Amino acid sequence: MTRSLTIALTKGRILKETLPLFAEAGIEPLEDIFTSRRLLFDTTVDGVKLVILRGSDVPTYVRHGAADVGVVGKDILLEFGAEGLYEPLDLAIAKCRLMTAGFATARTAGPRLRVASKFVNIARQHYAAQGIQADIIKLYGAMELAPLMNLADEIVDIVDTGNTLTANGMVPLGHIADISSRLVVNKAAMRTRHRSIEKLIYDLSQAVERRDQPS
Numbered sequence: 001m002t003r004s005l006t007i008a009l010t011k012g013r014i015l016k017e018t019l020p021l022f023a024e025a026g027i028e029p030l031e032d033i034f035t036s037r038r039l040l041f042d043t044t045v046d047g048v049k050l051v052i053l054r055g056s057d058v059p060t061y062v063r064h065g066a067a068d069v070g071v072v073g074k075d076i077l078l079e080f081g082a083e084g085l086y087e088p089l090d091l092a093i094a095k096c097r098l099m100t101a102g103f104a105t106a107r108t109a110g111p112r113l114r115v116a117s118k119f120v121n122i123a124r125q126h127y128a129a130q131g132i133q134a135d136i137i138k139l140y141g142a143m144e145l146a147p148l149m150n151l152a153d154e155i156v157d158i159v160d161t162g163n164t165l166t167a168n169g170m171v172p173l174g175h176i177a178d179i180s181s182r183l184v185v186n187k188a189a190m191r192t193r194h195r196s197i198e199k200l201i202y203d204l205s206q207a208v209e210r211r212d213q214p215s
């Protein structure tokens with residue numbers, strides 16, 4: 001009997017790298033995800049469905065079992081926690097770094113450093129571990145604007161090419177973590193849907209390994 005398996009994917013940049021990897025593992029949506037307005041897709045594998053979510057919602061869907069498996073950035077797992085989830089595979093896609101950044105010449109005005117980020121938990125832990133007293137300011141996007149507008153002295157953000165920082169006159173200051181997308185699995189589903197999930201992990205890990213081989 002084919003058991004259904006629902007896989008939650010993170011939309012945006014990660015999705016562009018996830019779909020080719022899943023295709024290499026034999027799973028392809030039956031419709032073009034990028035042109036369709038649907039959020040739930042059947043695939044070339046009977047019973048396997050893809051649901052497209054914001055990254056920060058993927059752990060929630062998987063933790064509650066609304067999706068069995070998810071693909072999500074390590075930054076989201078570090079920020080929101082990975083309780084209730086197994087993290088069996090590094091998919092080695094959407095690689096980037098989580099960094100502190102700011103102007104090359106420190107412009108701290110007050111006694112406490114002001115740090116803007118959407119990763120408030122990571123930022124709080126990072127500066128506390130360095131013994132630096134920091135006021136963390138929650139933002140939802142365009143972190144690079146905060147030092148330019150004198151809202152913050154530094155930011156904690158994802159750095160990929162570094163072009164966004166350069167374009168805004170800033171430099172990376174401190175490395176917090178290397179980031180890539182991870183496969184996460186609901187703990188109960190790992191038992192009840194063991195065979196289909198084991199097969200998915202195996203097929204994806206083979207696809208990741210094949211990419212590692214020199215061509």
Ligand code: PRP
Pocket residue numbers: 013141142143144157158159160161162163164165
């Ligand atoms: C991310 C991040 C930076 C940018 C870094 O934003 O917040 O702004 O990418 O990339 P770079 O080093 O190659 O310039 P993204 O475009 O993913 O949008 P977001 O702000 O909505 O997360």
